[in-house]
Amino acid sequence: MTAKLPDGSALELGEGATGADAAAAIGPRLASDALAVKVDGELCDLSAPLPDGAEIEIVTPGSEPEALWLLRHDAAHVMATAVLDLWPGTKVSIGPPIEDGFYYDFEFPDGFRPSEADLERIEERMAAHIEADEPFERAEASADEAIERFGSEGQPYKVELIEDLKADEGVETVSLYRNGPFLDLCRGPHGPSTGRIKAFKLSSVAGAYWRGDEARQMLTRIYGTAFFSKRELEEHLERLAEARARDHRRLGPELGLFTLRPESPGMPFWLPQGTVLLRLIEGRVREQLAARGYVEIKTPQVLDEELWRRSGHWDNFREEMFFTEAAHRERGADRRFALKPMNCPGACLVYASERRSYRDLPLRLAEFGLVSRNEREGVLHGLLRVRAFTQDDGHVYCTPDQITEEVESICEAIDELYARFGFEQVRVELSTRPDKSIGSDEQWGRAESALREVLERQHRDYEVSPGEGTFYGPKIDFHITDALGRSWQCGTCQLDFQFPERFDLAYQGADNAEHRPVMIHRALLGSMERFVGILIEHHAGRFPVWLAPVQAVVLPVADRHGGYAAEVAAELAEAGVRCRVDARSESVGKKIHDAEVAKCPYMLVVGDREQDARAASVRSHEEGDLGQMAIGGLAAHLAAAAS
RNA sequence: GCCGGCGUAGCUCAGCUGGUAGAGCACUUCACUCGUAAUGAAGGGGUCCCCGGUUCGAAUCCGGGCGCCGGCUCCA
Numbered sequence: 001m002t003a004k005l006p007d008g009s010a011l012e013l014g015e016g017a018t019g020a021d022a023a024a025a026i027g028p029r030l031a032s033d034a035l036a037v038k039v040d041g042e043l044c045d046l047s048a049p050l051p052d053g054a055e056i057e058i059v060t061p062g063s064e065p066e067a068l069w070l071l072r073h074d075a076a077h078v079m080a081t082a083v084l085d086l087w088p089g090t091k092v093s094i095g096p097p098i099e100d101g102f103y104y105d106f107e108f109p110d111g112f113r114p115s116e117a118d119l120e121r122i123e124e125r126m127a128a129h130i131e132a133d134e135p136f137e138r139a140e141a142s143a144d145e146a147i148e149r150f151g152s153e154g155q156p157y158k159v160e161l162i163e164d165l166k167a168d169e170g171v172e173t174v175s176l177y178r179n180g181p182f183l184d185l186c187r188g189p190h191g192p193s194t195g196r197i198k199a200f201k202l203s204s205v206a207g208a209y210w211r212g213d214e215a216r217q218m219l220t221r222i223y224g225t226a227f228f229s230k231r232e233l234e235e236h237l238e239r240l241a242e243a244r245a246r247d248h249r250r251l252g253p254e255l256g257l258f259t260l261r262p263e264s265p266g267m268p269f270w271l272p273q274g275t276v277l278l279r280l281i282e283g284r285v286r287e288q289l290a291a292r293g294y295v296e297i298k299t300p301q302v303l304d305e306e307l308w309r310r311s312g313h314w315d316n317f318r319e320e321m322f323f324t325e326a327a328h329r330e331r332g333a334d335r336r337f338a339l340k341p342m343n344c345p346g347a348c349l350v351y352a353s354e355r356r357s358y359r360d361l362p363l364r365l366a367e368f369g370l371v372s373r374n375e376r377e378g379v380l381h382g383l384l385r386v387r388a389f390t391q392d393d394g395h396v397y398c399t400p401d402q403i404t405e406e407v408e409s410i411c412e413a414i415d416e417l418y419a420r421f422g423f424e425q426v427r428v429e430l431s432t433r434p435d436k437s438i439g440s441d442e443q444w445g446r447a448e449s450a451l452r453e454v455l456e457r458q459h460r461d462y463e464v465s466p467g468e469g470t471f472y473g474p475k476i477d478f479h480i481t482d483a484l485g486r487s488w489q490c491g492t493c494q495l496d497f498q499f500p501e502r503f504d505l506a507y508q509g510a511d512n513a514e515h516r517p518v519m520i521h522r523a524l525l526g527s528m529e530r531f532v533g534i535l536i537e538h539h540a541g542r543f544p545v546w547l548a549p550v551q552a553v554v555l556p557v558a559d560r561h562g563g564y565a566a567e568v569a570a571e572l573a574e575a576g577v578r579c580r581v582d583a584r585s586e587s588v589g590k591k592i593h594d595a596e597v598a599k600c601p602y603m604l605v606v607g608d609r610e611q612d613a614r615a616a617s618v619r620s621h622e623e624g625d626l627g628q629m630a631i632g633g634l635a636a637h638l639a640a641a642a643s
Numbered sequence: 644g645c646c647g648g649c650g651u652a653g654c655u656c657a658g659c660u661g662g663u664a665g666a667g668c669a670c671u672u673c674a675c676u677c678g679u680a681a682u683g684a685a686g687g688g689g690u691c692c693c694c695g696g697u698u699c700g701a702a703u704c705c706g707g708g709c710g711c712c713g714g715c716u717c718c719a
Contacts, residue, residue: 206714207646
């Protein structure tokens, strides 16, 4: 028999040869490195016989991403093995590899819950199984035999999995993998043996519902990660440490940007410096609004409950809305109000506040709108998941013919804005019609092709997420990648045919008849609060000069230089530099220390020498001591750094 | 909401098995007037998250609540 190799050459093998045989035939080094084999693109065990004429590719530790996926899946099995060693009677469920690691969900006997300290014991047992280099052995069994077997071993989750496989997919034969004492139901494939796991670490214990269903049993999930080398594991742990060091929840309050208080969980308090930052960001957004024909509006925070029934939020969103407790007795009826969770109904009321002509369209309404959503307590996370946030929202009302042009303008606005913030890598995702949706096929077809047309015309790489659109229309989402390589969804552009219907919006056409406008919801940054959180972590709190709330701090060497320091500060402020004087009776060293900790970009030391020369000695946070500069030149230098 | 962990001064944290609280930073005052990452001294500051229980006695043990942290699609 023969196998085709990736370079196109053919490899002659004996009858019934396996992936391992193929690797051995190529070379001893490959044979010892081999983990698995890709047969016609499908990942298989090395021990599986190869079909004649297949295209094969030997998977080694260098094969991305399959190799790590395989290794971590192996590690999950080893962890389950260790857990069963330590706590016999534990019920096992599933243990897949995930991005950055793996997990396994268990139900421990007698309501036992392992603590973080128990993780070390599990790690020790895992190390023993890895040391023993136990092979992964594949076996097959009929579904009924396997049910019988796992049933008698007291493994109800495995039984349920097989029963569902039988019922849903008509599976009759299942595969089983053994490593050491542990036999698991598993589709595979696996690496040759446990010894391939050169470095691993268990990270945390968490609760997770059986099959992600809140109505079902809560299992104990143990997370971990594994690598082919200690070095890679260390690098991974360093990345985690770096992410912790950049945590905006720590840096934000430390830098005087915002604070979070128990009195209002999930609703940030913006401190003076943070408010400056918000204003600066808003300024960049307003540049785009001005350039693209938007008009800015403000709509009320609290609106009649009836409006939310009309908008559909009552049906789809009620659980996450805040309602006013007091009933307001007005015009003889009890009225209840709700805090707005979205800005669109308000924008629609603005649209409907006067008769619109086709000559008014497209009408582009922008709003920095504060929305409140009663998110479940457990999901709150610093600025990244909050209960009140400001959307840089916009609603464009246009004719169907204008959709393409409007979407194009929105995409360009997003590009330009992200570039201003230094985010060059932008991922674009097109989400199409979901199962549950409203509107005609014709509307959806036209909307989706309009979005596609814009993406194609702008030569963008984009992914399609079928069925991930909103129920009222397809959308394009924009994800930015931060300095740590993490991806954040920010901008969005959604077509909507529902709101104009529900709010009976109309415009008078050139034909003198009434027509229904199309509505586009769009946000460039998404949530201002969340974007600040992303910026803090992206820059590790060291904002570029143009974004730094305080760009320069003037440090008088002794009290007698206070007057001159104030003059310098005034002159810089005149030139548009955000600057402060540190007039405390402290040593220069102390003032520099504090300014460095505050991550202030420029420190301007002024003493006798500078006062005589009408100058300042400049120290940059990034570059250190830059020497003495005359005040006039200084303002120019800072202005240049800030652009 | 659910599972696990945590909650001591503004912040970071000590406080062994129950005997009514401590450090560093920050803050206030005083002295020092200083040249590129922390000058020194003194002082103020606590409902040990809240409510209940056990106990002669609770920051500590038990129950409930609140808040914070890590998770809760990943289908053998």
